[in-house]
Amino acid sequence: MAAKSKKEDTQPAKQVFNVRGGIHAGRDVIQGDQTNYITTNQVANIQSAAEFVTALQQVRAQIAGLKANPGLDDDDRKTIEVVEGRIVSAEEEAKKEKPASDQIVPKLEKAKATLVTLTASLGAAAALGTVLGQLGVMAIKLFGG
Numbered sequence: 001m002a003a004k005s006k007k008e009d010t011q012p013a014k015q016v017f018n019v020r021g022g023i024h025a026g027r028d029v030i031q032g033d034q035t036n037y038i039t040t041n042q043v044a045n046i047q048s049a050a051e052f053v054t055a056l057q058q059v060r061a062q063i064a065g066l067k068a069n070p071g072l073d074d075d076d077r078k079t080i081e082v083v084e085g086r087i088v089s090a091e092e093e094a095k096k097e098k099p100a101s102d103q104i105v106p107k108l109e110k111a112k113a114t115l116v117t118l119t120a121s122l123g124a125a126a127a128l129g130t131v132l133g134q135l136g137v138m139a140i141k142l143f144g145g
Helices: 006-010 040-044 049-066 074-094 101-116 123-143
Strands: none
Touching: 049 074, 049 123, 074 101, 074 123, 101 123
């Protein structure tokens, strides 16, 4: 019997499923190296200012991750930094004792509009733009407006 290589010892065994016919998923399916982004369903479940801030932080982290995409040029990366700045500004307002939706919503709408300009470069930017729009609506529900 041949000795196992170190590589075989350190890697977990992969499961292989042979499926005949179609696969019908009732929810999102994450495959391989895909990333599970915050979705509009998660946004709809926000009930407090703290949850809203957490959602903004998650979106900001996901947007920051877009900068690592090798298909972006320096101008696209600067655009992403502008979006990040607007989200940070909205986040700071949401952390206040009495956040004002008329301060948060325009920042999120501008961030969304800026992010939409990247959709030709990044498909993920469109999805995150949609989430920013939903967060803007949620800000009105949570903080009035």
